[in-house]
Amino acid sequence: MDFFLLPLAVLSFVLGSLIGSFLNVVIYRLPAGISVVWPRSRCPHCGQVLSPIELVPIVSWVIQGGRCRNCKAPISVRYPAVEALTAVLFTVAALLRPVFPDLLFIWAFIALLVALSFIDIDTKTLPNSLNFAGIVLGLLGALLLGYPQAFPQALDGGLMGAGLIALFAGFGGLLYNRFKDGPREGPFGLHLVHLAAMVGAWGGMWGTVGGVWLGGLGIVVGLFNASLNARSGKVFALHDGLTLGLAALAPLLAWVLGLSPLESLRGMLVSAGGMALAGMLYWWLRNPSDKVEPETENPGGYVTVMGYGDVVLAGFLGVWLGFTSLMVAVFIAVLAGAIIGSVLRRRGGDNQIPFGPYLAIGGLIAFFYGKALVQWYLGYLGLA
Ligand SMILES: [Zn+2]
Known part of the structure; x- marks a missing residue:
């Protein structure tokens, strides 16, 4: 196994989860006809603008127990799932073709x-x-x-x-x-x-x-x-x-x-x-x-x-x-x-x-x- 594959895999996973987080925005906003870059993400339930700490892929959802920090409304498990899926696919791709x-x-x-x-x-x-x-x-x-x-x-x-x-x-x-x-x-x-x-x-x-x-x-x-x-x-x-x-x-x-x-x-x-x-x-x-x-x-x-x-x-x-x-x-x-x-x-x-x-x-x-x-x-x- 190549020496640099492990750091590449870690990097791919982190990058994939971040891209996955952006894809969640695209998936929701593109069919709704809203710009995918602006405005910033909000809780769909209470409208609270999400802070950087609530935007950490996968981790935020797990730590918050799948609920909004402000209003405690449940957040769909699909958000971390899309992030995890993208992260895994990015990692597999990196290992298959580094x-x-x-x-x-x-x-x-x-x-x-x-x-x-x-x-x-x-x-x-x-x-x-x-x-x-x-x-x-x-x-x-x-x-x-x-x-x-x-x-x-x-x-x-x-x-x-x-x-x-x-x-x-x-x-x-x-x-x-x-x-x-x-x-x-x-x-x-x-x-x-x-x-x-x-x-x-x-x-x-x-x-x-x-x-x-x-x-x-x-x-x-x-x-x-x-x-x-x-x-x-x-x-x-x-x-x-x-x-x-x-x-x-x-x-x-x-x-x-x-x-x-x-x-x-x-x-x-x-x-x-x-x-x-x-x-x-x-x-x-x-x-x-x-x-x-x-x-x-x-x-x-x-x-x-x-x-x-x-x-x-x-x-x-x-x-x-x-x-x-x-x-x-x-x-x-x-x-x-x-x-x-x-x-x-x-x-x-x-x-x-x-x-x-x-x-x-x-x-x-x-x-x-x-x-x-x-x-x-x-x-x-x-x-x-
Ligand atoms: Zn909320």
């Missing part, structure tokens, strides 16, 4: 995922600001350091990751609604994502033709359709059954004709993911707030358009993990969701956990062990 500046990136990755998970549990939404911050940070690391992924893998992973979840939702919705057309949203809605998937799948099946990668053409066509909608004030959209049906047909046809079925699938995912992320970015820029409004107060509001929080989170994870490890993350998320979900259902009540936290857990595990798990699985199948 390398700078890589570790700073991993700590940011962990902090974003902890905040996103608890906000999703509280509000069933994933704030665009945190999701897109993760995408930008991952792409910056790729561009400047080649870490956590080389840039082409980061871009590919982000687009395909978003596309994967967007198309799960698209095909799932189509089957669930017995091939009825989905609701039309203009100028930028789910129809454009499905259109892009179709174009990308049909373009991609030719592989690389004349140096032009046709799989990404779906993004161009989708953006053109969106600008047409915006300029005319109408919504031009092909039926979901048509676009998604033809999208699914392309890789099969490519396989039969001896073309590139894998490139067809890749074109489908890249184009769908690109349009999904562009659409979410569009709606977010039109209403750049993470405030969660009750739907009754906000009928037809922007917040409810393209409910693609999980899609952007998958894009964020794809940038950091690359596509192969992202698929491992999604697999772990579905598995964890099935197991934990059934336990919660058996215990009764309405405390269902949304998909975001499961994706975050899968993402953290796959970030460190994704490639090893794929190797192990291929070996298990006798393929490696």
Whole structure:
């Protein structure tokens, strides 16, 4: 064991608990539309501004017996729990990869995922600001350091990751609604994502033709359709059954004709993911707030358009993990969701956990062990 690992572990734990304390503020304030840096923290019960001694992570809560020092109102155990969780994750990350500046990136990755998970549990939404911050940070690391992924893998992973979840939702919705057309949203809605998937799948099946990668053409066509909608004030959209049906047909046809079925699938995912992320970015820029409004107060509001929080989170994870490890993350998320979900259902009540936290857990595990798990699985199948 390296000589400096112990002090690094201690430092990581202290730093993690302090960041966790800040994340508690983010988790509470971001969906409420309050600034995360000002004003200072108060007791939610009596309004007393918290003194520095009451802000020591974990320790303050334990010493005060889980109660406010002023009014003795109970303070949720979740505050020290978030601090302890962040501290432990920061420490584990430091021991697994005691390398700078890589570790700073991993700590940011962990902090974003902890905040996103608890906000999703509280509000069933994933704030665009945190999701897109993760995408930008991952792409910056790729561009400047080649870490956590080389840039082409980061871009590919982000687009395909978003596309994967967007198309799960698209095909799932189509089957669930017995091939009825989905609701039309203009100028930028789910129809454009499905259109892009179709174009990308049909373009991609030719592989690389004349140096032009046709799989990404779906993004161009989708953006053109969106600008047409915006300029005319109408919504031009092909039926979901048509676009998604033809999208699914392309890789099969490519396989039969001896073309590139894998490139067809890749074109489908890249184009769908690109349009999904562009659409979410569009709606977010039109209403750049993470405030969660009750739907009754906000009928037809922007917040409810393209409910693609999980899609952007998958894009964020794809940038950091690359596509192969992202698929491992999604697999772990579905598995964890099935197991934990059934336990919660058996215990009764309405405390269902949304998909975001499961994706975050899968993402953290796959970030460190994704490639090893794929190797192990291929070996298990006798393929490696
Ligand atoms: Zn109080």
